[in-house]
Amino acid sequence: MATRSAPPSDNLLARIALRFTAFTERWLPDAFGFVLVGTVIVLLLGLATGQSPTALIDGWGKGVWSLVTFTLQMAMIIIGGYALATARPVARVIAWLATIPRTPRAAITFTAAASMITSYLNWAFSLIFAAILAKEIARLVRGVDYRALGAMAFLGLGTVWAQGLSGSAALQVASAESSPKAVQEVIKAGRGTGLIPLTETIFLWQGIVATLIVFVVAVVTAALIAPSGERAKTAADLGIELKPLISPLEAEPKGRPGDWLERSPVFSVLIFAIGAWYLVRHFVNATGSPLNALDLNTINLILLLLALILHWRPHRLVTAVREGAPAAAGVLLQFPLYGGIFGMIAFTGLSATIAGWLVDISNPVLYPALIAIYSCVLGVFVPSGGSKWVIEAPYVLDAANQLQVHQGWMVVVYDLGEASANLLQPFWMLPTLAVLGLKARDIMGYTFAMFLVCFPTVLIVVTLFARTLSFP
Template identity: 25%
Template sequence: MISKIGDQFTKLFIKFMPDAFVFALLLTLVTVLGAYFFMDSQPIDIIKAWYGGFFDLLEFGMQIVLIIITGYSIALSPIIGKGVDYLARYIKTPAQVYFFVVMTGMLLSMISFGWIVITCFLARALALRVNGIHYPYLVACVYFSMNSWVLGLSSSIPLLLNTENNYLISKGILENLIPTTYTLGSVMNLAMMALMVIGAPLLMLLLKPKKSTLELKSVNNQQNNSIKTEAEALKLPFKAISDKLNNSRIIQWVVVLMGLIYIGYHFSTRGLDLNFNIMIFIFLMLGMAFHQTPMRYVISMKHASSNVSGILFQYPFYAGIMGIMLYTGLGEATAKVLASVATMDTYPFFAYVTGGFVNFAIPSAGGEFAVIGPSIIEAVKEIGTGLSQSEIDAMVAKASMSVAYGESLSNMIQPFYLLLVLPIMGAGINLQARDVMGYLVLPVVVFFILQVAIISFLPI
């Protein structure tokens, strides 16, 4: 019965949901209308705001591209293939694959949401080895497993609150840092971790479709030939210095050694600082080490780069939407409206809803919090008038984490971050966002109810 409901939602999404790029264009027009009617902004000012934000995500977009292709390159290496072959001996049924992929993805995403690429190639590799996998549903499982990133080490909002001289303190919105014991280490967040790591795999197992509409094994895999074989085929029929350089292990390993030295230095001097740049650098070095020669690595990166066009041209449009929300004041006004009706009992709920709603226009937790965070914090401080500073800090932490939870869950019903998943999971397959999103509706509804209960009743 439950799986049939998921199938029905999927049919609706297939029928009515356009391509992810069209979704971005429609969302742009909706945001334009919102700024025009609710902020009294002139059309030219809205267009200027749109253009002003259009290129604000270029660095972020490039980082995402590099995360995907460097991670995928690692996945194409022989050592990873052997590891997955070993794993497939023990994971033999579709149900086991769904459960394992969601749990693994939840754990990996708590380290960094960029590690979703590891979950992607693990899921794809298992789908090639296990019969009966409902592939669109498996893609939905992978995407849902990204939900946990706001609970862990790279969660941008709690890290911001505990960063020296952050913009909230410099602007007088906060008087002091909010330590991570109030946010990531709180009872509320630990309960949310348990829900994600244990509850999510069980839920996705319960919702699994009975029939497989598309199996990955049924499509023509474009990477049948090994990268080693391709590299050998590129050699000249006679001995040449160029071939020796192209296939030199020594050159590659000297560079890898330099990289490993820096990675050790980075973590020894900065602690567990897992930012995008160091992650990309680690993926680069690991890929070079696993492929052993420059030519093999070049070929692996060529394969890995073949399907990232969606990110390259769609991210600027989402940045433009963010620009309208930011520069016309629409995002701040939205936060103020929702915060104005909050009370001591309901402020976590309204912060959660605000985070989820605004995320459709600003699908970046850090960027979104820069727009709505000040208004929410000011509202919380006003609600808590007369309380001690530690109590105010706890309320701010709870409201901020509620924004993060709402932002993360609403990602599941819009295709922005699905652009991280499809280049890997959809390689060589005619797979679109509409084939996947319907399977996420019921999980989002269930988790909305459970998360609201946690933020409303559990202490910080």
């Protein structure tokens, strides 16, 4: 089919995004193909840098199941997030929010802002919440491009999440229980103590301002990136049926006496009370800041308990979980292979080799930008913020000590570079894509266009603000 020319109302950035999208729709494999190709690329890179073939293969095998716990945690986030978001009280909030934008451009901009705000608060909930919001907006706003809407629903994970309240690296270095001893020793060598408090990472005024700048740039770009007229592809154009988020509530059937347990809210309330009691104690007893207690297991428990109480009757929660479970299929299949890629980099000398190249050509002025680039590149192949920080932290912070660059600022630099990588690979897109019924190639043209604007912004701000901070 011949490509139709863009209408005059489409600006340059929108046309660029459409060109990228046309390319990705034609040439980019599905997310599973991406991880297959990525595995071979990392293997070849390892061989080219002198790594032993045996060491690379052993690293791959060791890494395949290294993310088993993380895989289950992510599957539970998808299922629990879906169950929570489809509970009637939350669904009503989402349905109300979806009525705010009235035009396609406003819809895409609003979704981008909502995604970034929720991911700043908690990235896991944002993945599902923003996707369901985008789906409902697409149902209400005529003519909105469903691909662009899907890309903006994911935007928070590609911009501000790591600088937010659930950012892995900042929470790790602030907690003696979470930060490896080797990392604490490197930190101690530069500042006399093995921990970096949140006030010197995500709550630095420089870090907050940098995050706000990225937010504003991303929102403006979202407004400009929206295609219009006949170039926009709606959900119907893509063969995706959009059903109302809130369906009519069916009357409870009488059933047999044995059905009482699954239809009564009594045990939902009791289990919620038990879980809430535990969570209060968990946060109160946390070492240092209560934020240090907010890990993936805690997030999943919160999602599950809220879904249980908001669905009110147990059988409704069971139905929601059953409907949400297929969305986790991509995670279950692909995360082990991403673990293999992680293993080839983490369990061989490949990561240190690449980092050494950057440090050799660095100086105190260029070091933050170079580490942002390195974190972004490595993040394409090892898309796991917390695990990748453990790999990078020893030599990133050691080099910061040698170059006398503020340690906390390097955590901020890592966060912003790490998040940017998510715009270039589909690992974290899987939950959002599953909810929306899209494929990675449908949205990656838009995320790549967003990367071309946001990442240079990151490089500029991390370089300029580094000059305002003193070592350590």
